[in-house]
Amino acid sequence: MNTLERVLELIQEGRRTPEEIAGELGLRKDKVEAAIEILKALGYIEEVHKGSPACETCPLRKVCGGKCFMPAGSGRIKVMKVKVKR
Amino acid sequence: MAMKIVALAGNPNVGKTTIFNALTGMKQHVGNWPGVTVEKKEGIFEYEGERFLVVDLPGTYSLTAHSIDELVARNFLLNGNPDVVVNVVDATSILRNLYLTLEIFEMGLKNVVVALNKIDLAEKKGIKIDAKKMSKVLGVPVVPLDAKDGIGMKELKDVIVAVAHGEVEETPIIPTYEPAVEREIEHISKCLEGTKLVSKYPVRWLALKLLQRDEEVMKLVERHLGQEGLDRVMTHINEVEERYGKAMDLVIAGQKYEFIDGLTHEFMSYGRAGGEPFTDQLDRLLVHPVYGFVVMAIVFYFVFKFIFVFGLPIQNWLAEAFTDFGNWLAPHIASEALRGLLVDGIIGGVGMVLSFFPLVFLLFLALSFLEDLGYMARIAVLMEGILRKFGLPGKAVIPLILGLGCNVPAVMATRTIEDEKDRLVTMFVNPFVPCSARLSVISFLAGLFFPKESALVAASIYALAFTVAILSAWLVSHFVKGESGLFVIELPEYLVPSGKALLLHSWERSKEFVRKAGTVILVGALLIWYLSNYPVPIGTGGSYAEKLGHLFGPYMGLMGLDWKAAVSLLFGIIAKENVISTYGVLYGTAAAIRSAMTPLQAYVLMAVTTLYIPCIATIGAIRAESNWKWAALATAYMITVASIVGILIWHVGLLLGWGA
Numbered sequence: 001m002n003t004l005e006r007v008l009e010l011i012q013e014g015r016r017t018p019e020e021i022a023g024e025l026g027l028r029k030d031k032v033e034a035a036i037e038i039l040k041a042l043g044y045i046e047e048v049h050k051g052s053p054a055c056e057t058c059p060l061r062k063v064c065g066g067k068c069f070m071p072a073g074s075g076r077i078k079v080m081k082v083k084v085k086r
Numbered sequence: 087m088a089m090k091i092v093a094l095a096g097n098p099n100v101g102k103t104t105i106f107n108a109l110t111g112m113k114q115h116v117g118n119w120p121g122v123t124v125e126k127k128e129g130i131f132e133y134e135g136e137r138f139l140v141v142d143l144p145g146t147y148s149l150t151a152h153s154i155d156e157l158v159a160r161n162f163l164l165n166g167n168p169d170v171v172v173n174v175v176d177a178t179s180i181l182r183n184l185y186l187t188l189e190i191f192e193m194g195l196k197n198v199v200v201a202l203n204k205i206d207l208a209e210k211k212g213i214k215i216d217a218k219k220m221s222k223v224l225g226v227p228v229v230p231l232d233a234k235d236g237i238g239m240k241e242l243k244d245v246i247v248a249v250a251h252g253e254v255e256e257t258p259i260i261p262t263y264e265p266a267v268e269r270e271i272e273h274i275s276k277c278l279e280g281t282k283l284v285s286k287y288p289v290r291w292l293a294l295k296l297l298q299r300d301e302e303v304m305k306l307v308e309r310h311l312g313q314e315g316l317d318r319v320m321t322h323i324n325e326v327e328e329r330y331g332k333a334m335d336l337v338i339a340g341q342k343y344e345f346i347d348g349l350t351h352e353f354m355s356y357g358r359a360g361g362e363p364f365t366d367q368l369d370r371l372l373v374h375p376v377y378g379f380v381v382m383a384i385v386f387y388f389v390f391k392f393i394f395v396f397g398l399p400i401q402n403w404l405a406e407a408f409t410d411f412g413n414w415l416a417p418h419i420a421s422e423a424l425r426g427l428l429v430d431g432i433i434g435g436v437g438m439v440l441s442f443f444p445l446v447f448l449l450f451l452a453l454s455f456l457e458d459l460g461y462m463a464r465i466a467v468l469m470e471g472i473l474r475k476f477g478l479p480g481k482a483v484i485p486l487i488l489g490l491g492c493n494v495p496a497v498m499a500t501r502t503i504e505d506e507k508d509r510l511v512t513m514f515v516n517p518f519v520p521c522s523a524r525l526s527v528i529s530f531l532a533g534l535f536f537p538k539e540s541a542l543v544a545a546s547i548y549a550l551a552f553t554v555a556i557l558s559a560w561l562v563s564h565f566v567k568g569e570s571g572l573f574v575i576e577l578p579e580y581l582v583p584s585g586k587a588l589l590l591h592s593w594e595r596s597k598e599f600v601r602k603a604g605t606v607i608l609v610g611a612l613l614i615w616y617l618s619n620y621p622v623p624i625g626t627g628g629s630y631a632e633k634l635g636h637l638f639g640p641y642m643g644l645m646g647l648d649w650k651a652a653v654s655l656l657f658g659i660i661a662k663e664n665v666i667s668t669y670g671v672l673y674g675t676a677a678a679i680r681s682a683m684t685p686l687q688a689y690v691l692m693a694v695t696t697l698y699i700p701c702i703a704t705i706g707a708i709r710a711e712s713n714w715k716w717a718a719l720a721t722a723y724m725i726t727v728a729s730i731v732g733i734l735i736w737h738v739g740l741l742l743g744w745g746a
């Protein structure tokens with residue numbers, strides 16, 4: 001499996017930060033970030049900006065640096081699931 | 087003669103606009119690309135009397151057909167007949183940028199100039215790039231640039247013009263894939279041979295795009311080969327993908343990524359060891375599931391050290407000041423009942439609680455400092471990962487951290503958890519997180535009974551509380567499911583906190599403690615004073631407080647505590663600070679409390695106070711957010727857990743000989 005596929009796999013397993021993925025694969029963080037951008041360009045993951053509906057239920061929204069990446073599709077399902085209580 | 091065309095291509099935010107402006111000056115025109123709402127910027131660039139049309143393409147990471155931006159850029163490169171393509175590359179992230187560069191090369195363009203921008207930033211980051219070698223490796227001119235300061239622009243203009251005039255021979259490097267993929271490229275290329283397509287587009291590029299199921303190219307092929315021809319090719323690709331067990335676009339992109347990674351080693355190196363910025367290395371440590379936890383424990387130990395070293399002396403001084411005030415006031419009040427009420431009830435109870443304000447303030451100061459610094463974000467990521475492992479929804483991390491201040495807003499914060507069961511579990515375990523009220527009890531007893539190791543003792547109680555919370559979540563999660571969305575976040579940058587903002591923030595958060603002292607705690611203290619003085623004064627065995635205490639006395643005995651502890655804990659239900667104020671009212675002075683208990687008993691009391699029950703306000707919040715049943719269940723569960731923990735600590739402590 002090549003690096004790109006391994007990065008995608010770790011995202012699908014629930015890793016939360018490029019740092020964690022970099023640590024696990026023994027890569028520099030910028031290489032992981034490059035992989036994430038390429039995966040995004042390929043449509044495997046999508047970028048979500050702070051303030052989008054998906055953020056409302058995000059566990060880490062308070063500490064978000066501005067954007068995140070979600071596996072494509074899962075993100076959309078997530079967005080539709082959002083119900084705001086009261 | 088028609089104007090020659092210069093196209094600017096590159097990733098977003100690489101400095102294309104800066105370069106565009108530097109080339110064209112004021113001679114710009116902004117419109118839209120035909121048929122779409124993507125902005126098109128054009129301008130005129132003049133060089134020794136010759137005019138060139140500069141077209142700024144949308145910033146993209148690749149040239150697939152996934153987005154309009156990419157399609158616009160790609161179509162212009164393929165059909166717009168640019169005389170020169172200036173590919174702006176960000177020198178601080180070469181790997182990501184060259185992905186696009188190689189896609190441009192694969193399109194068969196032989197008039198590309200790489201503008202290696204932001205070299206000033208790259209240098210600062212310790213990234214060394216040998217532009218000459220890079221040019222040799224890539225097979226096209228590479229011009230290092232600091233467009234912001236205009237450095238290298240003259241060279242860039244020279245090269246653009248030379249390429250436009252066909253004075254530069256280019257041999258752009260084409261990525262090679264593993265043999266199996268190369269065979270497929272060849273096979274598909276053969277299928278396309280003989281069509282008009284091949285004279286318009288590089289056949290290798292068409293084959294690659296078909297392998298990646300590029301919809302635009304598929305349409306193109308259908309137009310030339312017919313539906314049947316396309317079906318034939320796609321059936322073959324289906325077989326290939328079945329053989330690989332995954333989509334070919336991922337395989338091809340992955341191999342291209344490795345190919346580029348290999349190339350960069352030839353012309354790029356990092357100044358420092360490994361070249362990774364210190365903050366990246368730090369982040370890796372801080373979010374590591376094991377080391378990150380160790381660091382967190384150490385940090386919190388120092389937080390408590392800080393609170394105690396600076397806070398306890400002030401607390402002592404305040405407590406003495408309240409006592410002195412009471413002593414001074416007492417002779418001035420004739421009525422015995424009023425004197426008792428004011429001196430023992432209000433000053434003894436509320437004063438004792440208020441004296442802990444400095445500690446609470448310092449806790450918030452430390453937490454705000456860590457938050458502004460960016461460390462709390464790392465803790466949140468770390469905790470979230472741990473929570474998920476224990477079956478709690480990751481989202482519980484916000485309520486848990488809020489709980490350090492007060493459990494009421496923390497319970498309300500569970501509203502953001504959309505899954506009802508997850509929400510209930512999070513609410514259930516939240517009251518275990520020691521709020522600032524419990525900090526005052528913990529610091530009171532730790533300071534009094536463990537003067538030398540107070541920070542360590544306090545930290546151990548917090549660790550105990552979090553462990554109980556997480557284990558409880560794990561237990562409860564067996565009955566409910568926990569699921570968190572998948573996402574990868576960017577950690578915020580580290581910042582140096584500003585002193586003024588910190589103070590304001592800390593006051594904002596800790597003033598509730600003072601407000602509470604004037605309301606709930608005051609009423610509580612008065613009630614305690616009344617119950618311990620009527621119908622007869624305490625010590626005779628006939629006061630309401632003693633009667634109440636003796637009711638629970640035998641049970642408290644199981645964990646080495648007496649009826650006074652029982653009374654304190656009972657009043658603590660109203661607000662946890664009352665545990666201290668009750669001791670204040672019952673004993674009068676800290677010294678008297680010190681001589682009435684052993685350190686082991688004090689430790690048990692700390693643990694039990696932390697775990698035993700949510701205060702009334704928190705129970706109310708749980709009821710409001712769920713129902714009475716759940717609030718009652720949480721309360722019963724906490725009492726049980728606190729009893730077990732208290733009894734365990736007491737008996738294990740006795741066994742270890744710590745009873746004295």
Ligand SMILES: Nc1nc2c(ncn2[C@@H]2O[C@H](COP(=O)(O)OP(=O)(O)OP(=O)(O)O)[C@@H](O)[C@H]2O)c(=O)[nH]1
Nearest residue numbers: 098099100101102103104145204207231232233234
């Ligand atoms: N340090 C440094 N910063 C630069 C350089 N060139 C551009 N920048 C900065 O990089 C940022 C992005 O520059 P832009 O010119 O807007 O980039 P762009 O590629 O047009 O960005 P998009 O419009 O988002 O595609 C700006 O803040 C520039 O000031 C450079 O050579 N050195």
